[in-house]
Amino acid sequence: MMTEGLFQLIWAHSLYRTGGLFTSSGEEVTVIFPGRLNRNAGPDFMEARIKIGGTTWVGNVEMHLKTADWLKHGHDDDPAYRNIILHVVYEHDGTELPIPTTTLELKNHMSPTVLQRAEGLLQNIGQLPCSGVHHNVKYIVKANWMSRLLAERWEQKLESWNIFLEKSADDWRNLLYHRMAANFGFKVNEAPFVMLAKSLPLNVISKHRDNPMQIEALLFGQAGMLTRTWEDSYPNDLQQEYGYLRKKYQLHPLPEHLWKFLRMRPANFPTIRIAQFAALLQQSVHLFSSVIETQTVKEIYPLLDVTAASYWDNHFTFDEHQKKSVPKNLGRTSVENIIINTIAPIKFLYATRQEQEYNVEQVLQLLETVPPEVNNITAIFDKEGWPAYHAAQSQALIQLYNGYCSQKRCLECSVGLSILKGLQ
Ligand code: SF4
Helix, strand or coil: CCCHHHHHHHHHCCCECCCCEEECCCCEEEEEECCEECCCCCCCEEEEEEEECCEEEEEEEEEEEECCHHHHCCHHHCHHHCCEEEEEEEECCCCCCCCCCCEEECHHHECHHHHHHHHHHHHCCCCCCCCCCHHHCCHHHHHHHHHHHHHHHHHHHHHHHHHHHHHCCCCHHHHHHHHHHHHHCCCCCHHHHHHHHHHCCHHHHHHCCCCHHHHHHHHHHHCCCCCCCCCCHHHHHHHHHHHHHHHHHCCCCCCHHHCCCCCCCHHHCHHHHHHHHHHHHHHCCCHHHHHHHCCCHHHHHHHHCCECCHHHHHECCCCCECCCCCCCECCHHHHHHHHHHHHHHHHHHHHHHCCCHHHHHHHHHHHCCCCCCCCHHHHHHHHCCCCCCCHHHHHHHHHHHHHCHHHCCHHHCHHHHHHHHCCC
């Protein structure tokens, strides 16, 4: 049951009986500071402070389940392991190491309760291994962990956005265009939307902003959806416009088969999303500066109040006429999805890069005024009595589930650690 990961955690948080520790050669050991866990190559803990036989040492600590693992892991020939101040093993198997190393065995200092709790977490095969136990973890522990998870989620997400800015000499308008396009794909069609934006430069769109039909022609044409002839005049007109614009800008359309329609609600069809994206591009001349200027969700909603061209009132695809005529505006859930996944992160990134601490805080508060996402992951936590009350929490729970719970990384999670420590 004991693993290196669990053993390191027990050491890092002093979850063992700390009194009466002696090295294999009989010297008394007092751990003043266990060291900083090193996740890179080299010894497991750095800058530890350990008193061994009356002398206080400062340096690195290496940990193994058995003494012989030192040799198995090839540390003997590795100069990075010459200055280890303490070799901590779960079980000292009597192996004599060729280089003088002070060895401390901890097997008999383990707390059965800690081990039982760890086993409970690691052997639970449910969707949430801490099911039934997490309720007792202090609110403050969960709240702090959720804040860190949100930061971690955005850090991962914004890495590629930062790269985009660096490569484009801080072209924020273009970044927003590309991210907005990806968001209009709403997961299922995200990849083709990303390709669509890449194939159609923003400056081409900007030149035709005063002509909604040309913007639609550019988008539908580049999406590869204008390659046939139809009964309706609308797609035929778009095709004609696109033929001219394609030649003018030497554009290369995507293959149509990239777009997914299967098992989707018609309101989410890529045709409808492209028409709504076209409407957004047409009506938002200064979208980036408007986004940055907004401070509340109430101010953001009107920016995303877009409706597809009237042809789409009674169509979900070209030529297929619907009896019921309904304007295809971006629904509230879609708007909130865009606020969570594009608007808030870009405002956060902008404030961070401008070192506007106040605005960074404001974006995080803004997310707390957006309703939480409802999806398979938030449903798991909801069922467990751990609901998200706003989008900052649902984002944190998504990060928690994908990055930790589903990968059984309970020992790296603050909730798991709290359960282990018994601070419930
Ligand atoms: S990672 Fe944390 S929250 Fe997720 S199941 Fe494990 S202990 Fe619970």
